[in-house]
Amino acid sequence: MKKLLDSLGLFTIPILIIIAVFLRLDITPFGGNSIWYIDLPQQMTMFYNHLYDVLKGNASPIYTWNYGMGTSFWATIAYYLSSPLSILILLFPRSFIPFSILVIWLIKIGLSSVTMAYLLRKHFTPQRWIIFIFSISYALMSYSITYYFLPMWIDAVYLLPIIIAGVHEILKSERSHIFLIGLTLMFFANFYISYMVGLFVFLYFVGELYLHSLGKKERLKRFFLFFKSVILAFLFTCFITIPTFLELRKNKYTAADVNELSYLLNPLDLYGSFFNGTTIIQNLSIYAGVGVILLVPLYFLNKTFPVKERVVYGFLLGFLLYSMTFTFLNMAWHVFELPNGAHYRYAFIVSFLMIILSVKAAGELEWITMRQIIGVAGVNLVFLSLANKLLDGNIYTLWLINKNLFILVALTILIVVLMNKKGSILLHTFAKMGLCLLILVDLGMNSQTILRNYISPSHPVNWYDVHNPSYEKAFNRLQEMDDSFYRTKVDPSLVTTLNESLRYKYKGMGIYTSTGNGEHNLFLRELGYAANSRAANMGNGIFLSDALFGFKYVVTTSELDERIYTKMFQEGNIMVYRIHMNLPLGYMVDQGFMNKGGEKGMFNIQNHLMDGEEASYYEKQNPEAILHSLEEVVNEAGKKVVQRESGNGTPSIETNMTISDTRELYMNLDAETIQNFEEKINILINGAEVRPQNMGLGGFISLGTYEDESLNIRVQLEKDTQTMQIPSFYTLNYSELEKAINGLQNKALEIKEYSDTQVTGEIIVQDKGTLFLSIPYDENWKVTVDGENAEYEKVGSFIGVPLSEGTHTVHLEYVPKILYMTMAISGLSLLLYLVFLGRRILFARKSHVPTVRE
Known part of the structure; x- marks a missing residue:
């Protein structure tokens, strides 16, 4: 019962600290601030929406049409969602998924404290105050707080202590069950991060095996048990690991010009990251309490620990820290890719090892001398005093330095009290209580600093339902009205994330994931869409290829031209239109279809897509002379621009053109003007102001659809706009395109x-x-x-x-x-293992001897 209560307390305390931080910072659901940052809303929430449907039996875990125009989803599950705790989303309504992800993150933090306590109690120390301090420190280390928005990595944090406990069981008693279970769960929970865990665990195992006094035969036996468990764990989970690896291998994310022999940061920056409040957004997250800075050096100075042991741990810690500075080694930890954001994803391993060394040091405080503690504390005090000058003064502010100085001095005093074994029991008790309280405050303040930094760049509190209920109702109504196969494009002003089609269950082009079809995305980029190997953004679409790809409906808040679109219905301010020119999923084509014709430029490529031959659906217009009341100059980039002359009230650019047939008119703006162009220019056609639609592609805006008429186009510069390039004009000939589509x-x-x-x-x-x-x-x-x-x-x-x-x-x-084959291998491997294990247990019982150890 006592252990159960201890575990309950260790599980609850770090969660309560995070909740207290939420309350302190007014973070939703307790206030008006949010930490809906980057991948949490853009990826995790949308992926969990689809997983929710999968678990409810309403969607396939293998493939979905609902993003990327059709994409394998299994790798997404394995990379982002395969945590055993993901099933907890079923405890919440689908509309509460963002909060359910945060709840799962908090549970993982609580579990990290419990599993670390298990490891420490089992293999390192019986002292409850040490277990309490460092279990909480592990749960609330910077890494666990920093990557709340990528919670699939936190599975490694609570599973690592179990796996390391399994390593010690192999070494001490030749039992491998714990190691096998922990490693299997790790491989299952997250393919990507398990690589890093596996690399560290192997290095840790080799170091510990070297430190144990075992004969050659005994060491070989331990090696056999270790690798047998690794192979079994791999076989049990190869339906996760192999398909995901093959999917990720298709895409390369590291730039070709990366210098692998370069250095990423200097040792002072690395050392500075061990202090409270120094963790930067998506960056080095190795803080695990100020106590670690004191106790790790004291471990290496403590002569009660064998020199051999200190050398082994010194090499292991040094290798981890050096990996964070050297590009090649850092890439090796990241499966030989350089992370695009969320740097140093293996940082929790450094924190874990330093906590283990701190526990060792804390258990032998009586052997630490006053000279050693004063020396270590003095070095840290000097460093902190100079940090504002040596490092980034915007991070190492006087407040941050003074905060760390206070914690460091208070910690040193408490350790000095505990070093004196002849002191009174009451004094030692108060010192331990004070140390526990100080550590909780230290970790709480660090968590508060980290989460506060995420508030500003995060989505607003209402991001999840900013356009609802009308938005969701519109999709539901459309799906009820038309259950055929079609794709839908959405006005970019309504799109909250490229993956939102997974939430609203519409078939779209948008996608943002590390596990997508990178080759397909890059082809879309060649056609003119905003895409890269990780993402594809449809913007407002390119009409010709949109039609070829089966986009049948448009969801928007704008009135669309009835010559091209038919309004189907309206929900609130959300309108749904059917596009007159659209094609089904499949149709017969001639040779040369989808051949880009070797052309450059979005519209030139589009003109070749039908049969590879050049057509004139999109045409560059050569209007009459473009007149302007501005001064022509050449800017720093060598481009000819026009700029406002002093005293000129409302300068403008003006031209005339004649439109034949039915055409959409586009204007191409330079990269600077297109940004918030509504605030920079005002456009009048035949004297009437128009509201252009930003295509979101190639710097083009649509000026509307015209039919057999003459146009006077006037572009006025607003008062704050000083320069712009003279725009060019293009048209899409709907009349000709309609014949080809028909x-x-x-x-x-x-x-x-x-x-x-x-x-x-x-x-x-x-x-x-x-x-x-x-x-x-x-x-x-x-x-x-x-x-x-x-x-x-x-x-x-x-x-x-x-x-x-x-x-x-x-x-x-x-x-x-590959998935079906590996599922068969995993299932058969697990079945054979269980049969073999059952026979051994049965044989042991019949023989009336204890169960045979592995």
Whole structure:
């Protein structure tokens, strides 16, 4: 019962400290501030929405159409969501998912305290006050607070003590159950971070094995147990690790020009990060309490610990710290990639090791001399006194320095009291209580500093439902109205995150994840969309390719031209339009389709997409002479610009052009003017002010749709705008494009049924050719035509199926062969292991002997 109460206290206290910080900083749900920072709203919340649907049986864990135009979701689960605690989201309504993620994070922090206490009690110290201090220190170290917005990494924090406890069990008693269970859970919980844990655990095991007085045969036996457990854990979880590794291997995130032999930071910056309040957003997070700064050096100075042991731990700690300064080693810890933000993702390992060394030192305080404690404290006091001059003065402010000086001095005094074993029991008791209280205040203040730093760059409190309920109702109504296969594009002003289509269950192009189809994203970038290997942003779309990719509806707050769009309904201020020119998921195309024609420029490439030959859907306009009441100059970048002349009231740029047919008019602005262009320029067409729509792509804005008319275009510079480049103009000929789209619609695949992982359709082919499917190319698709397996090819970055003349039934099924194969391996491995283990237990009972150890 006593241990249970201790564990309950250790679980609860760090959570209560974080809640107190939330209250102190008025962080939601206790106030008007938020810490909805970057990946928490943009990735984690949206991914958890889809996982919620998966766990409820309403979505597939393997594949989803709802982002990236169709993407494997298994790697996303393994990379972001496979924590055993993720299932706790089912305890909340779907609308509470953001808060459920924070609750799961807090639970992980509480568990970190409990598992560290287990490790310390089992293998390092019986002293409750030491266990209390350093279990709480571990749970509330900077890393656990800094990466609240990436909570999948915190699984490693609470699992590492279990795994290390398992290492000690292997070394001491040849039992490997704890190690196997901990490692299996780690591999399952997060593929990426388990690599770092595995690397450290191996180094720790080798060091501890060297320190144990074992014969050669005994050491080989321990090696066998260690690697047997590693192999078994890998086999049990290879359905997580292997598919995710193969998915991540497709994308490379480190720039080619990175100097791997360079240094990332100097030793003083590294040392300065060990003090309270010095953790920078998404950066080095190694703080684990000021006590660590005192006790780790005292461990190495304490001669009661064998020289051999201190040398081994010194090498291990030195290697970890050096890895943080040297680019190549830092990349090695990150699976040989340089992180794009969230730097030093293995920092918790440094904190863990330093806490272990601190526990060792705290358990032997009577052997520390006054000279040693004063020397170590003195060095830290001198460093702190000079930190404002030696390091970044914006971080190492006088307040921060004085705070650390106070904690350091108070800590030193309390340690001095505890060093004196001849002191009164009452004095020692008060010193221990004071030390516990000081550590809690220290960690609470550090947590407060970290979370306060995240408030300013975070989303507002209402970000999750900023456009609701109308927004969500509009998607639900659209899905009820039309249950066919189609894609939807959304006005960028409404989009809260590129992954929001997972939440609202619409089929979109937007995606932002490390596990997406990077090759497909890069192809979209070549077409003109804002994309990179991690993300694709549709913006307001490129009309021609949007039509080719099956975008049928637009969700917006703006009135759209009825010549091109039909208004379907309105929910509040949210309007849903159907696009007149749209194509289904599949249709027959000629050779050269999706060939960019070797052209440069978004519109030039678009003109080649239909058949590889140049067309004139998008045309650059050559209007009559562009007049302006400004001065022409060449700016620093060598570009010709016009600038406001002194005394000129409302300078403007003016031109005339004639529009034939039905066309959308675009104006291309320079990179500086396009930023908040509404505040910089005012546009009038035929004397009437227009409200342009930012395309979000290539610096283009849409000036509206016109039909067979002459236009006078006047661009006025607002009073704060000094310069701009003379804009260029383009048009999209809807009349010509509609003829081409209608021709493709006549050769379309009729979808009979579809699900998350299957599509079935029928098509009548007049002339043999290629069935283009706007499904991102993935080798895991299985295609059958009329019941026979069919080969398919890559068309651009999509799927093309060669078809002969006649009527065909085409069926596609997503079959991730590697996943299914590894699931079979994992299941069979676990079954055989359990059978083998059961037989050993049964044999031991029949033989009336204790259970045979592993």
